[in-house]
Amino acid sequence: LGTGTAFSQSRKIESAKGVEKTEGNKVVHVEGVGHNLNYTLNGGVVEVEGGDNTLTVKGSAKKITVSGTGNKVYIDKVDKISMEGGDNMIYYRTSGTKSGKPDVSITGVGNKVVKQ
Numbered sequence: 001l002g003t004g005t006a007f008s009q010s011r012k013i014e015s016a017k018g019v020e021k022t023e024g025n026k027v028v029h030v031e032g033v034g035h036n037l038n039y040t041l042n043g044g045v046v047e048v049e050g051g052d053n054t055l056t057v058k059g060s061a062k063k064i065t066v067s068g069t070g071n072k073v074y075i076d077k078v079d080k081i082s083m084e085g086g087d088n089m090i091y092y093r094t095s096g097t098k099s100g101k102p103d104v105s106i107t108g109v110g111n112k113v114v115k116q
Contacts, residue, residue, distance in 0.1 A: 030055060048073060064090060066111075074116075078102045083111045091116050 012021040017032040028039050031049040039046075041059045048055060052070040060077035071088045079096045080103045087110040095102040104113050 028055070028057070046073060046075070060096070066090065081105070081113055083113075084108050086110050088112075089114065 012019065015032075017034050019029070019031045021027075021029040022039070023029075026044040027047070028041060028044065029047045030037060030053055032053070033051045035053040035055070037054070038056045039058070041057050041061055043060055043062055046055065046057060046061045046064045048064075048066045048068070048071050050068045050071070053068075054072045055074070057073065057075040061075055061079070063080040063082070064073055064075065064078050066073060066081075066083045066088045067085050069086045069088065071085075073090045075090070075092050077094045077096060078090070078092050081090055082105045083090070084107040086108050088108075089111075090113045092102060092113070093116050094100065097103060101115070102113065106113075
């Protein structure tokens, strides 16, 4: 387990759970199982692969991509969401799109995007 803040540093952490990687303040990439992580992001990209990961992102992302099962992402603002797999959840507060809802592409069963 770990927490990370994506500012201007880059880092990569490999553990028994998988890989957690940040590239400056643009990309948050998490793969593996059972991560519980916190980030600050300003207009970058969030990528989650694996299962039962929980990410809390303060700030905004242009795009969130989730693949796997049982992943949860909490974010303040997101414009585009792509999900595949099963039982993944994305909770958002707002979106920068004209409709105020993110553009969503979902493949799989039980995936949900919920406005908080």
